[in-house]
Amino acid sequence: MSQGDKSKYTDKQKRQAEHIEESYEKRGLSEPEAERRAWATVNKQDGGGKKGGSGHD
Template identity: 80%
Template sequence: MPQGDKDKYTDKQKRKAEHIEESYEDRGVSKDEAERRAWATVNEQDGGGKKSGSGRDD
């Protein structure tokens, strides 16, 4: 099971990760690997557990 606290993610990000994970599992990827890939995808697309703000990274 991947490490990390998922509390900082939005509900939308959590749902997105769940759908991505299910998609990987449907293609025969193991549960642990599917979960790892799903969160890696969410992090890459959304910038991790950051809350949206002004849209600027200072």
């Protein structure tokens, strides 16, 4: 089961996480661990969900 709110992520980030998760599962990781690692990877690459606000990148 998913942890946390994924609605703040872009469609691209969600697709990336799905592909990463599938790759981990093919290597023999359990689904929950694969999902956790996939989202950790997306967060590390992109710094989290959608950016917004006034003048912040």
